[in-house]
Structure formats: C-alpha cells, structure tokens
Amino acid sequence: xxxxxxxxxxxxxxxxxxxxxxxxxxxxxxxxxxxxxxxxxxxxxxxxxxxxxxxxxxxxxxxxxxxxxxxxxxxxxxxxxxxxxxxxxxxxxxxxxxxxxxxxxxxxxxxxxxxxxxxxxxxxxxxxxxxxxxxxxxxxxxxxxxxxxxxxxxxxxxxxxxxxxxxxxxxxxxxxxxxxxxxxxxxxxxxxxxxxxxxxxxxxxxxxxxxxxxxxxxxxxxxxxxxxxxxxxxxxxxxxxxxxxxxxxxxxxxxxxxxxxxxxxxxxxxxxxxxxxxxxxxxxxxxxxxxxxxxxxxxxxxxxxxxxxxxxxxxxxxxxxxxxxxxxxxxxxxxxxxxxxxxxxxxxxxxxxxxxxxxxxxxxxxxxxxxxxxxxxxxxxxxxxxxxxxxxxxxxxxxxxxxxxxxxxxxxxxxxxxxxxxxxxxxxxxxxxxxxxxxxxxxxxxxxxx
Amino acid sequence: xxxxxxxxxxxxxxxxxxxxxxxxxxxxxxxxxxxxxxxxxxxxxxxxxxxxxxxxxxxxxxxxxxxxxxxxxxxxxxxxxxxxxxxxxxxxxxxxxxxxxxxxxxxxxxxxxxxxxxxxxxxxxxxxxxxxxxxxxxxxxxxxxxxxxxxxxxxxxxxxxxxxxxxxxxxxxxxxxxxxxxxxxxxxxxxxxxxxxxxxxxxxxxxxxxxxxxxxxxxxxxxxxxxxxxxxxxxxxxxxxxxxxxxxxxxxxxxxxxxxxxxxxxxxxxxxxxxxxxxxxxxxxxxxxxxxxxxxxxxxxxxxxxxxxxxxxxxxxxxxxxxxxxxxxxxxxxxxxxxxxxxxxxxxxxxxxxxxxxxxxxxxxxxxxxxxxxxxxxxxxxxxxxxxxxxxxxxxxxxxxxxxxxxxxxxxxxxxxxxxxxxxxxxxxxxxxxxxxxxxxxxxxxxxxx
Numbered sequence: 001x002x003x004x005x006x007x008x009x010x011x012x013x014x015x016x017x018x019x020x021x022x023x024x025x026x027x028x029x030x031x032x033x034x035x036x037x038x039x040x041x042x043x044x045x046x047x048x049x050x051x052x053x054x055x056x057x058x059x060x061x062x063x064x065x066x067x068x069x070x071x072x073x074x075x076x077x078x079x080x081x082x083x084x085x086x087x088x089x090x091x092x093x094x095x096x097x098x099x100x101x102x103x104x105x106x107x108x109x110x111x112x113x114x115x116x117x118x119x120x121x122x123x124x125x126x127x128x129x130x131x132x133x134x135x136x137x138x139x140x141x142x143x144x145x146x147x148x149x150x151x152x153x154x155x156x157x158x159x160x161x162x163x164x165x166x167x168x169x170x171x172x173x174x175x176x177x178x179x180x181x182x183x184x185x186x187x188x189x190x191x192x193x194x195x196x197x198x199x200x201x202x203x204x205x206x207x208x209x210x211x212x213x214x215x216x217x218x219x220x221x222x223x224x225x226x227x228x229x230x231x232x233x234x235x236x237x238x239x240x241x242x243x244x245x246x247x248x249x250x251x252x253x254x255x256x257x258x259x260x261x262x263x264x265x266x267x268x269x270x271x272x273x274x275x276x277x278x279x280x281x282x283x284x285x286x287x288x289x290x291x292x293x294x295x296x297x298x299x300x301x302x303x304x305x306x307x308x309x310x311x312x313x314x315x316x317x318x319x320x321x322x323x324x325x326x327x328x329x330x331x332x333x334x335x336x337x338x339x340x341x342x343x344x345x346x347x348x349x350x351x352x353x354x355x356x357x358x359x360x361x362x363x364x365x366x367x368x369x370x371x372x373x374x375x376x377x378x379x380x381x382x383x384x385x386x387x388x389x390x391x392x393x394x395x396x397x398x399x400x401x402x403x404x405x406x407x408x409x410x411x412x413x414x415x416x417x418x419x420x421x422x423x424x425x426x427x428x429x430x431x432x433x434x435x436x437x438x439x440x441x442x443x444x445x446x447x448x449x450x
Numbered sequence: 451x452x453x454x455x456x457x458x459x460x461x462x463x464x465x466x467x468x469x470x471x472x473x474x475x476x477x478x479x480x481x482x483x484x485x486x487x488x489x490x491x492x493x494x495x496x497x498x499x500x501x502x503x504x505x506x507x508x509x510x511x512x513x514x515x516x517x518x519x520x521x522x523x524x525x526x527x528x529x530x531x532x533x534x535x536x537x538x539x540x541x542x543x544x545x546x547x548x549x550x551x552x553x554x555x556x557x558x559x560x561x562x563x564x565x566x567x568x569x570x571x572x573x574x575x576x577x578x579x580x581x582x583x584x585x586x587x588x589x590x591x592x593x594x595x596x597x598x599x600x601x602x603x604x605x606x607x608x609x610x611x612x613x614x615x616x617x618x619x620x621x622x623x624x625x626x627x628x629x630x631x632x633x634x635x636x637x638x639x640x641x642x643x644x645x646x647x648x649x650x651x652x653x654x655x656x657x658x659x660x661x662x663x664x665x666x667x668x669x670x671x672x673x674x675x676x677x678x679x680x681x682x683x684x685x686x687x688x689x690x691x692x693x694x695x696x697x698x699x700x701x702x703x704x705x706x707x708x709x710x711x712x713x714x715x716x717x718x719x720x721x722x723x724x725x726x727x728x729x730x731x732x733x734x735x736x737x738x739x740x741x742x743x744x745x746x747x748x749x750x751x752x753x754x755x756x757x758x759x760x761x762x763x764x765x766x767x768x769x770x771x772x773x774x775x776x777x778x779x780x781x782x783x784x785x786x787x788x789x790x791x792x793x794x795x796x797x798x799x800x801x802x803x804x805x806x807x808x809x810x811x812x813x814x815x816x817x818x819x820x821x822x823x824x825x826x827x828x829x830x831x832x833x834x835x836x837x838x839x840x841x842x843x844x845x846x847x848x849x850x851x852x853x854x855x856x857x858x859x860x861x862x863x864x865x866x867x868x869x870x871x872x873x874x875x876x877x878x879x880x881x882x883x884x885x886x887x888x889x890x891x892x893x894x895x896x897x898x899x900x
Contacts, residue, residue: 196762203726208723208871209870211775212870214740214775216740218727219684221749221751222684222687224675225679225684225751226675228676229680233676234673234675234676235668269666274654274655275654275667275668276652276654278667278668286666289666290662290663299755299761299764299765300755300761301754304750305749307481307540308481308482309646309648309805312747312749312773321759325664390661391665392661393661421659421762421763423656423657
C-alpha cells in the first residue's frame, strides 16, 4: 500500500459520513416542492468547502445557486476547476428496495439517490483536494458545484457570466460520466445534446363517461398516441419528423471502429441497465445509436386513470413528455422548429411546450490534460481507458467551453451497474477511493511540480 | 300542491341527512383500499331498509355483497324489485371544487361523489317506498342494492343465482340512467355492453437513462402508442381491429329518426360534458355513435414520469387502459378474441389482460311497465319522455333479464349536468322530489289497486 492509499483509507469513515449527509438532503431540482432542500444542499456544500480551507460562496442566479469554492496556493501556480453537480433525479420509482433518500451501506456499497450521480464523485474529488492541499501540490483548486444539472443547467451561463473574471482557470475537469464496465474506464470526448418538449392536448373541461360520450367525444390520449406514432417509429426509434437527421454529422468509420474496439459488451450493457431485449444486436450499430445518433423518446403520458384496473372515463386533457438527444451539428433551435412545424401539421390542436435544451458537445481527446487523465486512471485503477462519446448531456460543459475558453476534460467514476437515473442508485468505496487516487495523481501531473 | 307533494316536501331534511351520510362513505369499488368503506356502505344500506320496515340482509358473494330488502304486504299483490347501486367512482380528478367525499349543499343542489350515480336516485326510490307503505299501496316492494356496478358487476350473477327462489318478482325497475336534458326525460330501452383490457409491455427491469441507453433500449411507451394508433384511429375513433364491426346490428332508420326526434341538443351535450369540440357534427351521426355504435377508448397510459416537466428516463414498462363499448350483437368474448389476435400480430411482446366484460342489452319500449313509466314521468315532471338507447352499461341488467325472466324497465333521474363519473358530481332536490313523486305514481299504476 503506497502512501496515497494509506491516507485515503483513513478517510473512509469521513467520506461515508459526508456522503450520508449529502444523500439525505433530497436535492431534486425537478420538483418545485424540494426548493428548501435545494437550499440546504447549497449550504451544506459551502460548509464542506470552508471546512477544507476553501473560500466558498453561494452564488445566486435566477434559478438555483451555484456553489463556488476557491483555494489559491500561489497565483503563479496553474489553476484547475472541478465541476460536479449536487442536484439529483427524483426517487419515486417503485423498484427502490430502500428509501432513496436514506443512505444505506451494504459492505462497501452505498445506496441512495445521488450516490453515483453526482454526490459520490463530487466527494471523491473533494477529499482528493484535501490531500492535495495537505501534500502541498503546487496547484490552485476551484470547485464549481451546480444545482441544476438534472434540469438542463438553465442558470449556469448566468453564473459563469457573472463571475467570469474571478473564475480564471487553466482547465476544467468534469466528473460526471460513466465507464464502459468495472474493468474498462472510459474518457468521453463528446456528449449528446438535448431538447425536451411537452405536447399537450385539451379537448374538454372534465372527465367524461365513455358510456355517455364515447364515440362523440374526442379522446386526447388516442390523439396523442397517434401523433407519437407519426413522430417516431415506436419499435426502431427512427424519428419520422421530416428533416430531423439533416444536420447529423455521422460518426466516421474510424470513430465507429474505436467504439467497437472500446470493448462495449452487449450482454453486460443489458444486464447493467436491466434491459430484456435491445432494438438492435450489432455492436457497431448499438454504440453509434447511443453515442453518435439522435433520438426521440417518450418519458411519460399523463391524463386519465393511473390507478389499478380500468376506469372508463375519457380524460379532458393529456400530455406527452418527450425528449430528443441531439448530436453534432444538430441544434436545439433547429429541432424545436421542426417539432413545432410537424406537430402543427399533424394535429393543430396540440400545444408544443418547449422545455430545456442543450447543444451537443464534441471535444478533443489529445493534449496535456487528456494525457494526464489516461495516466491518472492507469495509475489508480490499473486499466487503460477507452476514448468514447457519451450519450448523455451535461449542459454546463458547453457553457464552460464557450465562456471560459480553456480545455474541458472528463474523469468520471460511475459504473453502469451504479444505476444512473435508475432505482437503487449506488456507488462504492472502490470507485470512491480509486477516484481519490486518480484525482490526486491528475493534480500532480498538471501541477507546476517538475 | 297535491297531497303527495306535501308529504314529499316534509321529507327533505331527512333525505338530505341520509344522502350526506351515504356520500361521506367513500364506497369506491375500484380501489382495494376502500374495502372497509364498502362494508360500511353495506351496513348503512341495511340499516336504512330496516328503518323503513324492510326485512333486510347483506348477501355475501365472492366480491362485495348485495344488500337485499323485502317488504311483503300481501303475497297476493304484485311484487316490484328496484335496482340501484351504492358503489361509486373514485374522486381523484383535480377539477373537484369541493372534497368529493364531503356532502356540500348549495341551495337545492347537492355536491359529492355518488350524489347522482347512484345514491341520490336510490334514496328517491327509498323515500317513495316509505310513502307507498304508509299509503298502503297494494304492492310488494323489494330493493336490490349492488356494490359492484362501477366495476362491471362481477358477483351480481352469483347473488341472483343464490337467492333466485326468494327473489320472486313480477318486474324490475332500474334507476341509474340519464335524461337528455332537464326538460326532456329519457327512458332507455337499450344499453351498450363493455369489454375492458389492460395492455402491458415490459422491456426492462428499471428506468434507464435516455442519455445512456436511448437509441438502443426499447421504449414501452412509444411501442404502446404505436399499437394504440394501429387499433383505433385517434381522431375519428374508428376501430381498426379487423372484424370489429362484423356483428354490429346497425340501428334502423326508424330508430335513428327517433334519436333525432328525441331532441338531442349538440350544444347542450357539449356544455353538460364540458367538451370543446366533438368528433362529428351531425345529430344523427352523434346519437348513433354514442347509443348504437361500439367504441375503443384509451383511459390512461401508465409508465414513466407523471410529475412536472420532463424526466428523461425510459421506463421499463407501460400499460394502456382500454375499453370497448359494445352494441348488439357483439359479445365480450368475440371482442376479446379479436383483441388478443390483433395485438399478438402487431406486437407479440404486449400482454393483453382481460378486465370486466358486459353483454349489450336491447329491451322493449312497449307494454304495461313502459306505459306506466311514461305516465309516471309525465305526472311528476310534466314532460313526455323520449325512448332512447343509453351509451353506458349496467352489468346487472343483463343478469336480471336472463335469470329472473321478467320485464326490466328504466326510470332514471340524473341529468347531463349532474356530472356522472365526472368531477363536481351533483344531484338536486327538484330531481329527488320529482323522483319520489314519479316512483309513487309508478307504484300505484302497476299495483293491484283498481
């Protein structure tokens, strides 16, 4: 056990205590009733940073604030900014075996909403920074902890714009991504974008009895079902909106070959995400579809009876919750235009409500920081990472790249089996402690130390 | 004011008290957690009947019991059985302005779930029976109060079979139907049948993140939306299942002419049911479609996110709640067969769960009892009823016709604006008191009195 590992193992009780305290604040940015918890999470984050010797501030925005902490050892040293987010997904899925907002420890595995996305990785970086400060690594550190990542980062640009002058940094490290599997770390160099919509249709004022009105009354559920089937092929996922694919920059043959070589394992993927069957069976096809092609998915259809059995009323209104994952060079604006135009044509009574949008991101996988990331991962976990794209979206990445103008790199710690956005979300000490070692090594490699 | 009316007006406080007590027992047969309330409703019904001098019994079945009360004045007199139901729809719609299970009186209007369907009409008949007994009308009376009408009467046949010998009756009167409008009573001679289904599709074990899996993962919501659009035209309601209309006995030209002559008012219909627009605008077309043609409606689609905004997870399973209203000579069995066969062909992974089914009913609108109904309605309300069909279903009717073998007639009291199966359900004293007068007159007309 080297010196790092000894130091890290002593941090375990404190890491678990802090992760527990974080998880038990249900900081669900999507649910307005959680606003008080969001502010508790911000206060708690600030307290942690101050405890580690950072100058910390809760920076207000029109939405939820950003927690900003800065530790300048010497202005002559390089500065690294580490991005994580402290907001989480809701926890209402019936498959949860434990309370999503109670921290449950089973051996070295930690259950609870936010353990892997993204409170656990945030704390790994946080504890690594404490060790870096104690070990006098010649590097200035800055934390950027967002509270609106899960709702598309609507206020992050406001934060960056407001504090731009004080945020000066040489590079940004984002820790909010997922490995291919436990043996195969991944460093993404691209992220899909997003555009979400709610399609609503109101045909009446109240439930109407299908015996009394059925046949004459319009049914918003059957009309929305028909509209959905005209927007996307339900089985293959092929989007039917005219022009939807026109701006897609197809992944090159070399990229696709890299995706395949990265070791994407179809069976492990199915197992990790609990999928019975997939739409396609070819690995090249599958990786391209999750990393390099856009989607249109329906995430929920409200309206009518949700209880047991069948209540034979025709509801007055219904809503389809839809999102499109976007890839370069699609833009949220372009896709919004196409959606509005197509819906207007197919069913003019349906209202299109525009929700969060994020530009897709395509970065570089070469250079000093990318090299340091590879070495740090190899050092901490003994495995060589694959360079992949990631199918998800992190709104803040695009903003930081655009406004700070410095390299943005990714070092994530989550595994497919950690259940990102899924019930029974978890994280584990192996990834947490390995993560601390990885971050520390990364700090050293990019520091001013010769 | 005649003698009847004086007697009736004195009953008002007691009617309101008993309707309040009934409404405030949330006897929702669809919700398993309401079982204790169902049994309270049965006990309360029995108490009422005993108070009026009936010999009453709570007759157990495999499901909820039936309350049976009998008052034999003289075995030589004719016996009339009056059918109502004491179970109600759930009350969860957001449009309720008052608590659905609190009785709220505004002037002579009574709000609360079950006021018009069917506790108010049941109590009108009940108070009329008290007056009939006091007035020594030579008629034996029997009440049949069901507790499973809203879930398709699954145990009513068991009850009739069990008590058949003791239930001897000369005719049955059902009070659970709706007028055309406040000025135009209606006596239905036909009811649509019903077959409900739940279509379920499970493609995974848990929510999966659309960033991580979107493109590769199957989406049960888009697949069900596509299936629905292949079963029914979402806009016109035309059912696309091959063979669905083959057994439909089309309404005759004379019947359609009667429907039009009945005075169906499209604008009033839209207003009463809170409908913004209808699928069709021709009255002959509309009345045929709600009374004499079958339907396929979707009543709810579960699966995925139901909260505010868009949560970008792909759910592991989804369910479409569907019902078909049936008309003569369609049968639930035939429609179930067609549904299973069609779904199997369109999406073999979708499971068809068979829910309640009811045979459609087509009775007569001639004869002694029908004539008495017309006279009683004219006497009590000063308006001539139209003979129509009704688009809804009452499972018990088909069972009573089949097993008791006597005429089954309808005298309802509900109005379209009472909000059957809808939020802000209500009943009013004009219909309640007029109803008592109507029942009393009907009792006299069919009694042994010369």
